[in-house]
Amino acid sequence: MRQSIIQWFRFGSPQAFYPLAGRLIPWFWAATAAFGLAGLWISFFVAPTDAQQGEGYRIIFVHVPASWMSMFIYLVMAFWAGLGLALNTRLSGMMAQSLAPTGALMAALSLWTGALWGKPMWGAWWVWDARLTSELILFFLYLGFMALQAAIDDPRRADKAGAILALVGVVNIPIIYFSVKWWNTLHQGSTINLTKAPSMAHTMLWGMLLMALCFWMYSIAVALTRVRAIILERERHTDWVKHAVA
Amino acid sequence: MLNVSGLACSRGERRLFSDVGFSLAAGEWLHVQGENGSGKTSLMRLLVGLSPADAGQIRWRDEPTPSTEFRRDLIYLGHHAAVKEDLTPLENLRLAAALDGIALDERAALVALIRLGLRGREELPVRVLSAGQKRRVLLARLLTRPAVLWVLDEAFNALDVAAVKLLGELIAEHLSAGGMAVLTSHQPLPVPGGKALVL
Amino acid sequence: MNAFFATVRRDLLLALRRKSEVLTAVFFFVIVTSLFPLGIGPEPVLLKKIAPGILWVAALLATLLGLPRLFAADHVDGTLEQMALSPSSLGLLVAGKILAHWLLCGLPLVLLAPVLGLQFDLDASALGVLTLALLLGTPLLSLIGAIGAALTLGVRGGGVLLALLVLPLYIPALIFGAGAVEAHIAGLGAGGHLSLLAAMLALAVFFAPWATTAALRIALE
Numbered sequence: 001m002r003q004s005i006i007q008w009f010r011f012g013s014p015q016a017f018y019p020l021a022g023r024l025i026p027w028f029w030a031a032t033a034a035f036g037l038a039g040l041w042i043s044f045f046v047a048p049t050d051a052q053q054g055e056g057y058r059i060i061f062v063h064v065p066a067s068w069m070s071m072f073i074y075l076v077m078a079f080w081a082g083l084g085l086a087l088n089t090r091l092s093g094m095m096a097q098s099l100a101p102t103g104a105l106m107a108a109l110s111l112w113t114g115a116l117w118g119k120p121m122w123g124a125w126w127v128w129d130a131r132l133t134s135e136l137i138l139f140f141l142y143l144g145f146m147a148l149q150a151a152i153d154d155p156r157r158a159d160k161a162g163a164i165l166a167l168v169g170v171v172n173i174p175i176i177y178f179s180v181k182w183w184n185t186l187h188q189g190s191t192i193n194l195t196k197a198p199s200m201a202h203t204m205l206w207g208m209l210l211m212a213l214c215f216w217m218y219s220i221a222v223a224l225t226r227v228r229a230i231i232l233e234r235e236r237h238t239d240w241v242k243h244a245v246a
Numbered sequence: 247m248l249n250v251s252g253l254a255c256s257r258g259e260r261r262l263f264s265d266v267g268f269s270l271a272a273g274e275w276l277h278v279q280g281e282n283g284s285g286k287t288s289l290m291r292l293l294v295g296l297s298p299a300d301a302g303q304i305r306w307r308d309e310p311t312p313s314t315e316f317r318r319d320l321i322y323l324g325h326h327a328a329v330k331e332d333l334t335p336l337e338n339l340r341l342a343a344a345l346d347g348i349a350l351d352e353r354a355a356l357v358a359l360i361r362l363g364l365r366g367r368e369e370l371p372v373r374v375l376s377a378g379q380k381r382r383v384l385l386a387r388l389l390t391r392p393a394v395l396w397v398l399d400e401a402f403n404a405l406d407v408a409a410v411k412l413l414g415e416l417i418a419e420h421l422s423a424g425g426m427a428v429l430t431s432h433q434p435l436p437v438p439g440g441k442a443l444v445l
Numbered sequence: 446m447n448a449f450f451a452t453v454r455r456d457l458l459l460a461l462r463r464k465s466e467v468l469t470a471v472f473f474f475v476i477v478t479s480l481f482p483l484g485i486g487p488e489p490v491l492l493k494k495i496a497p498g499i500l501w502v503a504a505l506l507a508t509l510l511g512l513p514r515l516f517a518a519d520h521v522d523g524t525l526e527q528m529a530l531s532p533s534s535l536g537l538l539v540a541g542k543i544l545a546h547w548l549l550c551g552l553p554l555v556l557l558a559p560v561l562g563l564q565f566d567l568d569a570s571a572l573g574v575l576t577l578a579l580l581l582g583t584p585l586l587s588l589i590g591a592i593g594a595a596l597t598l599g600v601r602g603g604g605v606l607l608a609l610l611v612l613p614l615y616i617p618a619l620i621f622g623a624g625a626v627e628a629h630i631a632g633l634g635a636g637g638h639l640s641l642l643a644a645m646l647a648l649a650v651f652f653a654p655w656a657t658t659a660a661l662r663i664a665l666e
Contacts, residue, residue, distance in 0.1 A: 088298075137613050144610040151600045154258065160663045161596050165610060168592055168656055172614050175645070179617035183624065237259040294530055297666045318532040326523020330455075332462040341458075344451030345538060346531045371462075 014091050014231045015240050021224040028221035032214055039210030047203045056120045060204075063113035065212035066106045067131070069219060070138055071173075073103035077145075078170040081163035093159030094234065096166065097149060098226035102219045104142035110135050130184035134177045141169045155234055247271060248395060248426060253302035255288050262288055263445050266302070270395075270441075275417070275427035277435060280445035286430040287325065289445065290399045293428065294322045306395075321393035323401055327380050331373040335359055335383040338372065339390050350390050358389035362412070377404050385409075388416055396420060396427040402435070410436060448533035452541025453548075459518075460549050470511045471553045477503040478561050489566055496565035497575060497626035504554050504579060505586065505615050511550040512590040512611070513597075513604050515542060516661065520598055529665055539661065540654040543591045551583030567626075574629040574639075581642040582622040588646075588653035589614050595660035617645060 011017050043061035050057045077099040084092030114132045115125045126132070145165055152158035235241045247270065254264035262285030268276055278286050291297045293304060295312035306316040329338045336355055343350035359368050362382040372380055381404050388396065396417070402410055414436035417427055421437075429435060460467050481499045482492055519525035528538050558579050559572040567575065593611035597603050625638035 137616060140609070140613040144606075144613065147602075147606055147609055148596060148600075151597070151602050151606055157663055157666060161660060164592070164656060164660050164663070165596055168614070171652070172617075175617050176613070179620045179641075183620045296526060296529060314532050317530055320530065322527075322530055324523060324526065326526065328523035328527050330459060330522065330524060332459055337458070341451060341455045342527065345448055345455070345528060345533060347448050347533045 012089055012091055014094065014235050015238070017091055018228055018231050018244075021228050025221055025224050028217050028224065031217040032221055035210050035214035035217060039207055039214050042203060042207040042210060047207050048201055056117065059113050059117045061207045061211050063110055063117060064208050065215045066110040066113060067135060068212050069215045070103055070106035070110055070135065070142075072216075073099055073106060073219060074138065074141070074166075074173070075170065077103060078163075078166040081159070081166040084159055085163035085167075090156075090159075090234070091231075093156075093163070094227050094230045095223070096162060097159070098223045098230055099219075100142055100146050100149070101226070102222050104139060104146065106215065106219070107135055107139040107142055111139060128184070130177075130181045133184070134180045137176055137180070138173065141173070145169070247307055249303075249305040249308075250293070251303050253289070253292060253304070254300040255285060255292055255297070256300055257285075257288060264301070266443070266445070268441065268443055270426045270428070272424040272426060273421050275421055275429060275437065275440045276443055277440045278428060278430040278443045278445065284445040286445060287399055290322070290324065290397055290428070290430060294320060294397055296322075319394040320397065321388060321391050321395070322397045322399075323384055323387070324399045327384060329372050329380060329383050332371055334369050334371055335364055335375075335386065336368045338383060339386055342387060343390055346391065348391065355386075355390055358386045359383070361389060362386045363409070378406055378409060381405055382409060385413060385416070388420070394425055396425065396429075398427065398429050400430055400432070402431050402433055446537075448531070449537045449541045449544075452538045453545045456542055456545030457548065460545070466514065467549050467553075470507050470550050471557060473510055474503050474507040474554055474557060475561065477506060478564070482564075493566045496562060496567055497571075497623040497630075499565070500558055500561060500575065501579075501582075501619050501623040504558070504583065505612070505619060507554060508550055508583065508586040508590055509608055509611065511546065512594045512607055515546050515591055515594045516598050517594075517603075520664070525661070526665060529662060535661065536654045536658045539591070539657050543587050543654065543657070546591070547584050547587040551579075551587055554583055555579045567630075571626055571630050574635045575626045578622045578625040578635070578639060578642060581639060581646055582618050585618050585642070585646045585649050586615060588649040589618075591657045592653055592660060595657045595664060598661070598664040618642065621645070 011020055039061065043058055047058070047061075049055060077096045080092045080099065081096035083089065084096065111132065114129075114135070118127050118132075119125055145162055148165055149158045149162045152161060232241055232245065249269045251267040253266040255262045266289065270276060278289060280286050288297065292299050295304075295316070304311045306313065306319065309315065329335075330341075333341070336352070336359065339355040339358065340350055340352070343355075356368060359365070362385055364379060364382055364386070367375060367379065372383060375383070385401070401413060405413065417429075417437050421427065427437075429437075429440075478499055481495070485491065485495070516525060519528070529535055531538065555576060559576050562572045562575055590607075590611050593607045593614075596610065597607045600606060621638045621641045625635040625642070628638055629635040
């Protein structure tokens with residue numbers, strides 16, 4: 001038992017993790033495709049037309065999973081960054097760095113699909129709904145994290161500074177969400193609630209779940225690909241990288 | 247009292263030094279030598295606890311550093327002037343002492359400044375002093391801060407001949423009173439004895 | 446504790462020797478609040494409605510302006526290093542610096558806001574709530590801003606990067622601070638908003654110096 005735990009810790013070094021990630025990536029792409037096909041099929045063909053919103057509501061099958069992923073990825077990113085800060089490991093910091101752009105993409109996708117949903121439903125490209133506004137702020141938090149890491153030359157310092165920012169962000173996200181919700185209800189009452197989804201048919205829930213899994217597998221696949229590139233770049237002075245790229 | 251073993255440091259991708267070790271007892275001092283870029287300043291910063299080491303241990307009075315006691319017993323003078331230009335030398339010394347939690351009355355501060363040759367300039371803003379005089383204000387802290395270990399990085403730079411001699415005297419006095427010092431310098435130092443460490 | 450007060454004294458003394466730096470933040474506050482009517486139109490009813498928001502946004506931006514100066518000067522001349530090596534807890538010294546920053550940048554805004562509020566025709570009780578909200582909010586802004594200032598110390602693109610990092614974190618303070626005045630004007634009472642501001646301030650007083658200290662040590666490595 002102890003032997004196998006030690007085996008797992010071996011993968012904490014960039015050199016050992018690099019080939020492992022390489023072997024795992026195709027599996028995650030396969031899972032992405034599988035869940036994606038199933039999810040899209042349910043979204044477009046199985047889930048019934050909504051009585052109030054017609055066909056346009058189907059965009060929630062992209063919007064909601066993207067929102068979920070954007071928040072989930074931030075938590076995971078903060079976890080890896082915090083771990084790297086606490087244990088002084090290089091790979092954890094690299095994982096956090098590789099997750100950030102995907103998280104930002106999910107947040108941007110959520111915002112964009114939110115706008116696309118809003119136009120036919122409410123006649124405006126943007127509404128200051130609590131969820132969308134919180135998503136916008138989350139997007140800014142991602143941008144801040146990426147900008148900070150990009151601005152610092154020393155990768156170790158960038159890892160640690162990013163970790164502090166991500167942890168401060170994690171603590172602040174519930175506060176921000178709560179305050180935006182308060183702001184929204186105070187000012188607009190309950191008239192505008194973009195993400196008040198139509199009463200959920202069973203199939204709709206399945207559709208969202210499958211799409212969420214699809215996005216999750218995609219995020220892992222992309223993050224692993226990106227972390228391999230980061231490993232090569234950061235460890236470029238070591239012998240094993242010189243052999244690997246030769 | 248000071249035991250260092252197995253220190254290693256890298257800057258970016260370059261390994262600057264590895265497996266550096268030494269010990270110092272009361273009255274001893276260490277002269278760290280090496281070419282530009284060999285890591286002397288990095289070693290100083292590692293020693294005082296500003297930068298983390300890749301490997302190795304530093305122990306002060308048999309406790310691992312950084313500890314509050316280590317910081318209390320230590321004074322580090324690096325490349326920076328470490329004085330506030332808008333304050334007078336007197337204010338600089340007194341505020342630095344207050345920040346460190348050390349009582350320093352005006353008389354003791356003035357005595358230190360006069361010893362460093364700044365008589366008549368105690369109440370001028372540091373801004374108007376020459377580079378050498380600014381350095382002397384910094385060195386005055388050696389007298390007002392009762393530290394056991396002096397870590398001086400290129401302390402003799404920007405000093406004129408008289409000041410070099412004065413600093414040598416100060417260090418010698420400190421050592422004979424049971425203090426310790428770690429010095430880096432390009433020049434030969436006017437302090438007798440001393441262990442050498444070449445990076 | 447003495448080290449804490451010594452740090453406050455030191456930063457106040459330094460600011461007194463360079464008064465212009467302190468006054469620019471105050472002038473900025475005045476100018477920015479004057480920009481809004483120029484951009485929106487002089488209609489009194491509208492201005493009265495948006496006044497709390499304007500004053501709060503201007504206060505945010507004015508605080509942001511003063512943040513890079515919190516640690517930069519000490520970092521450049523090496524005194525920050527000395528503070529990190531001090532036997533006094535760095536967190537205590539940092540807390541002292543943040544308090545001094547608030548006294549120099551935040552408190553003037555609190556005192557000036559009622560005067561500017563008159564320009565927007567806010568009545569006396571609303572001005573009172575505004576002042577109280579800013580009194581609770583501006584220290585919160587200094588505390589959160591200090592984390593950002595420490596993270597971006599010596600980094601390229603400092604000021605703008607600092608704004609990008611810190612402004613999202615300022616949003617709750619903005620919402621509850623401006624909201625307090627608006628709630629009061631609407632007759633709903635500002636108690637809830639002010640309590641939340643006070644709670645956030647208490648949280649920040651505990652955590653912000655700690656996070657700032659960690660970020661400073663990283664910047665000094």
